[in-house]
Amino acid sequence: MEDLTLRHPAELRLEDLEKRFGATAAVDRLNLLAEAGSLVALLGPSGCGKTTTLRMIAGFERPDHGRIVVASRDITGLPPHRRALGMVFQNYSLFPHKTVGENIAFGLRMSGMNRADRDEEVRRMLNLVQLSGYADRYPSQLSGGQQQRIALARSLVPNPRVLLLDEPLGALDKGLRESMQFELRSMQQRFGITTVLVTHDQEEALSMSDRIAVMSKGRILQIGSATEIYDRPATRFVAEFLGASNIFEGRPVDGEAGTQIEIEGSNGSIICIEAPIARSADDRIVLSVRPERVLIGPAAEMLSNRLQAKVLSAAFRGTYAAYQLHVPALGREIYAYRQADGPLGALAFRAGDHLVAGWRTNDSVVVEEDT
Ligand SMILES: Nc1ncnc2c1ncn2[C@@H]1O[C@H](COP(=O)(O)OP(=O)(O)O)[C@@H](O)[C@H]1O
Ligand SMILES: [Mg+2]
The missing domain is CATH 3.40.50.300 (P-loop containing nucleotide triphosphate hydrolases)
Known part of the structure; x- marks a missing residue:
């Protein structure tokens, strides 16, 4: 050559x-x-x-x-x-x-x-x-x-x-x-x-x-x-433009283990999730969680960040399954991508199923709000 x-x-x-x-x-x-x-x-x-x-x-x-x-x-x-x-x-x-x-x-x-x-x-x-x-x-x-x-x-x-x-x-x-x-x-x-x-x-x-x-x-x-x-x-912007992201926005509160974020839920409730930083001086924190980091079903039940959810739709995308989940406590949807397990095309969950969705704190990233 x-x-x-x-x-x-x-x-x-x-x-x-x-x-x-x-x-x-x-x-x-x-x-x-x-x-x-x-x-x-x-x-x-x-x-x-x-x-x-x-x-x-x-x-x-x-x-x-x-x-x-x-x-x-x-x-x-x-x-x-x-x-x-x-x-x-x-x-x-x-x-x-x-x-x-x-x-x-x-x-x-x-x-x-x-x-x-x-x-x-x-x-x-x-x-x-x-x-x-x-x-x-x-x-x-x-x-x-x-x-x-x-x-x-x-x-x-x-x-x-x-x-x-x-x-x-x-x-x-x-x-x-x-x-x-x-x-x-x-x-x-x-x-x-x-x-x-x-x-x-x-x-x-x-x-x-x-x-x-x-x-x-x-x-x-x-x-x-x-x-x-x-x-x-x-x-x-970077989190949402490059790949997909679940974005959570809330007020930081310092707890025993580090910083938690309080998110305003539907009908006045407050949902708490952990942020992967020790303490925060900001008055708002934005977290990004990639859909492929969201665990669902039995795999999510032991996590400290977990939400009750209902499957709105499930789509087979070849190498993975994409789930659109409704979280009643937050009054919004989140997305979870799971590798197809079992026979190709078989989805572990279907529309209408109730399940737990969650993620490890270290699988979330604190991002800046774009100006
Ligand atoms: N010759 C031009 N005259 C006026 N506005 C222009 C001209 N070229 C680009 N723009 C504007 O500048 C911005 C950036 O355009 P461009 O560099 O082509 O973006 P991209 O390549 O990322 O799509 C756009 O708002 C576009 O409308
Ligand atoms: Mg161009």
């Missing part, structure tokens, strides 16, 4: 980056470090500023404030073509009337490389994306996944220092998207190229990234590895 590793992977830093459109800040004093050779995902809902951030890095949008630094060099003022960046978008943006080979060689021709060298480079890139022999086809003769690989090959031709991917797999259907996730990631690692991936798909971010930056309203709320962010979400 050819050695494709870049000799000098570059670190990318965004410092206090800001972009306003009229009164609203699309990107609001954003700071980010992508270590050399790593893949960082910008993950957030539509409109949170991901594409604007990427366009500023690429040079298509001028920041109102802040700096973009690649390998210690400030590139904020450089035109796009002098930034040594590769870009891939959701819609591939291949030239439809050029062959695959001409698409890949386009930038090389512009830079004045001779024919033989161009052909050699096209061959090398097609080999890299496992489409050797496709040089004379047209984009319309390729599947979506193949077109996206060609777009990737084209973006890597000029030997960029940083690769920018904006929802690159968004147009593909689920099965293909998953295999392309593995493929893109393995190419990124073989190439050793610093990459920023923009996505609103949490699974894509979780499975492809070294680090994930969760964005909301132009800001990064939390940045960390997939497991750090999933297991230790910092804010309520």
Whole structure:
């Protein structure tokens, strides 16, 4: 196999980056470090500023404030073509009337490389994306996944220092998207190229990234590895956007064992649950409990955090069962995901069943309320 590793992977830093459109800040004093050779995902809902951030890095949008630094060099003022960046978008943006080979060689021709060298480079890139022999086809003769690989090959031709991917797999259907996730990631690692991936798909971010930056309203709320962010979400938004969460909000009271939260239940009652902190000075605490941490039935009966509940609905989801439970004392629903036990498709509980639901205190996380 050819050695494709870049000799000098570059670190990318965004410092206090800001972009306003009229009164609203699309990107609001954003700071980010992508270590050399790593893949960082910008993950957030539509409109949170991901594409604007990427366009500023690429040079298509001028920041109102802040700096973009690649390998210690400030590139904020450089035109796009002098930034040594590769870009891939959701819609591939291949030239439809050029062959695959001409698409890949386009930038090389512009830079004045001779024919033989161009052909050699096209061959090398097609080999890299496992489409050797496709040089004379047209984009319309390729599947979506193949077109996206060609777009990737084209973006890597000029030997960029940083690769920018904006929802690159968004147009593909689920099965293909998953295999392309593995493929893109393995190419990124073989190439050793610093990459920023923009996505609103949490699974894509979780499975492809070294680090994930969760964005909301132009800001990064939390940045960390997939497991750090999933297991230790910092804010309520992060807990609910990345995976599902049961959120409990209440007033802390210091008890013998530590802090407990008093939650106002239905018809004026007070429900007490334990928080995984020793003491609290705040006047409100927000707790997040992942549905897969909620135990139900006999497994929950010995827990100190337990609630009487009634199954509203039970859904078989292949590798697990999802239960929607009504908790009368709280006048609300909570969710529990359990691995399917027994024969596939068999649900341990059904709608209408009464059961106990609970969780270990250490399986809950204190999160901040988003501002
Ligand atoms: N050229 C523009 N003119 C005015 N508003 C824009 C422009 N580009 C983006 N916006 C606004 O900036 C915000 C962030 O947009 P964008 O970066 O595209 O978000 P995302 O990629 O996360 O969906 C949105 O509110 C969007 O409407
Ligand atoms: Mg976008």
